[in-house]
Amino acid sequence: MSKRTRKTIRKGLAKRHRDRERNQQKLRHLKRRTKPTGRKLTQKVAMQFECHKVFDRLWCGPDAPMLRSEAYKYLARILRRPIHMAHIALLDMRDCLYVIRRVQQDYEKLFRKSA
Numbered sequence: 001m002s003k004r005t006r007k008t009i010r011k012g013l014a015k016r017h018r019d020r021e022r023n024q025q026k027l028r029h030l031k032r033r034t035k036p037t038g039r040k041l042t043q044k045v046a047m048q049f050e051c052h053k054v055f056d057r058l059w060c061g062p063d064a065p066m067l068r069s070e071a072y073k074y075l076a077r078i079l080r081r082p083i084h085m086a087h088i089a090l091l092d093m094r095d096c097l098y099v100i101r102r103v104q105q106d107y108e109k110l111f112r113k114s115a
Contacts (some may be wrong), residue, residue, distance in 0.1 A: 051096040
């Protein structure tokens with residue numbers, strides 16, 4: 001092997017070694033983290049998550065019966081709130097249950113209407 005080739009190989013190995021070392025440092029940093037960093041999953045948050053899954057069927061996907069803006073206007077109408085207050089994150093458990101029930105009842109009507 002020529003001197004130049006050996007030098008190139010050494011550079012490549014050094015770079016790989018540096019990259020491996022950086023990745024190991026990142027992993028060590030992540031392993032040190034003991035507390036959960038996300039939002040605590042309470043009953044209210046779990047209910048909001050379910051509510052969002054049901055509500056998103058109205059406007060997500062190719063066969064959705066509404067546009068996103070129309071879906072949020074519908075949400076505001078069924079909650080009897082102004083549109084800027086019609087967000088699932090602002091709902092309590094009772095409202096989430098109401099929205100789930102109402103969307104499931106109205107989904108068939110809305111879907112047939114759009115088809």
